[in-house]
Amino acid sequence: MSNQSARRELEDLSAAVSYWHEEYPFSRLPAFTLPNKDEGNRDVLTRNQAARLLKAAMGYRLDVASGKWTRLRPSSRKNRAHLRRFLLMGLYTGTRPGVLPKVRWEMSDDSAWVDLYAGIIYRRGRRERDHRNKRRPLVKIPNRLLAHLRRWRRLDSLAFADGEDCEAPGTVIHHGGRVLSGRIRTGFEGIARDAGLNPATLTPHWMRHTCATWLMENDVPVWEAAGYLGMTAEMLERNYGYHRPSHQAAPRAAFNRKNG
Template identity: 35%
Template sequence: MSSGPIGRGPRLWLQPERRNSNGSVEASRWVIRDGSIKRSTGCAPADRAAAERALQEYIAEKHEPRDFGGAPSRTLILDVLTLYGRDVVPGHARPKETGSRLARLGAWWGDPKHAMQTMSPPGRPKAKMTGYVSDVGAPSCNAYVAHVGRNRTASMDLELLRAAMNYAVSIQVLEKAPPVSLPKKPPARQRWLTRSEVAKLLWAARRGTRSSNGRSGEADDWHSRRHLACFMLVAAYTGSRKQDILNACFERRPDHGHIDLDNGIWTRKAESKRATKKRQPTIPLPGPLLAHLRRWRKNGQAFAVEFNGRRVDRIDKSFRQLVRDCSLTGQVVPHTFRHTAITWGMQRGIDPWVASGYFGLGLQTLLEVYGHHHPDHLKEAASKMARPKPR
């Protein structure tokens, strides 16, 4: 890593307690420093996390790239992230989510003093961080993973950092991109739901609503969880991804997938969205699900999943509470319904090639992750092994 000067990008500084000219005492506060700019976050010394969030927001809104030096030791990481956010991120499927990741990266990599503190094990000298691209390496990447605290989140952030540096190289802003060290991937989730578990969740969402005091029982429309029942029905019948279901609309709108109730066809990809590696094939809808969808539309819904007459953006918090209420074991999240639907499809003997197209995932992935659920899986081998030994 470079031992050059510390980059002067936006960073946090703990302003000490001071006495004003009128005699009043101003308490110590975290402050954002960016060149000649000094902005108070209003956060006390003990509230470093809130100060970092304020820095993330500042970086996302205000930072402008400086002059580029080309070499990793002369190019600020913040400048690389800002360029990527300005030129590439607007075309992403979920630009707000990507922007949040860029801000989280910038808050750590752009504050070398704090990063050095988090990298320093007790009894060892502090690692040198400068705020420049030359900082990127195995020690700093490992420290970032520890700072974030969640391997999957940190891995996605670091992949984004790598993409930003590669983009900077492609437009000749950066001479070369140093290698990014990623944490080991956790084993693939194998949790899928039985039919009785799905029935339990549906019953709790439809009938066992939660009242304002947190106790189970009948509740008013505001505390209803019927929108979760709608989500789970669509997910169980189609194995679609969470965001595809939440974006599904009964009307033709350029920014949303379209459910054609007359022909029973669901175009999952919105017209205005680019195709990504997460496939969104157009599919015919199963009869029972189509009946539900037509009934919801007749009741006035514009989207497949609505809460109080409005489209739902997120269901994670309410879904977690539903799972807790049903006392299900293991990690059950909205994406578990995708695993469940694909598993059920294979158990029912759907041809793998057809299943690959319907569920929108590669054939190799389907066979590797779900193939053992198919009734014909290795059946021929077992049959031949059962024959008498040839003489």
């Protein structure tokens, strides 16, 4: 595990302890020492890298030396179907990787779900409480992703109707009809490796970082992008604001002006 992965795990643990402390106060609240946070753009995929990752999820392996792709056997391609859905939903919506495998096809009280008619992903169930530090607002689905979701829904319905040896897939992301029981990390490492990327540093959370960065690069207003991603405008501006084309526009313009 990298230092940054350990940092994220400790951040989650610290948040959980603090949340419990608010309702059931401890006599002593433990302190957590986190590894230093890396600076820079390391958690963001370029569009080329994202395309390579998606191609690997479609069942291909890249030979980095020659630049040639090899198609894997049909069983391997089928085994990665859930990863294709995970990548597209993560890149298009920036939804946290812990939430995506829980998104259900039908309305739910205790889990995230998708409304294909209204074109909305509800990131939490109707009776679930939102958390102050990890908000889960609904997200309007972009048209391209909505077309994929509707196609996946038809495929899932047909697979179950044909009597394949699997349960009806209740979640959008599933493995052969079975709800994912654990993290998606193992399969994700496999496609990262086959895409010629470093599986030791590339994590599923990069999809969220990448979505936020792309929104900023397209100069989406901060408050709109923050609401779409489910983070505060302050956090978005602090961590991703420098990607906006308009970032520091006035100082740059001042130096670009010719002296009268």
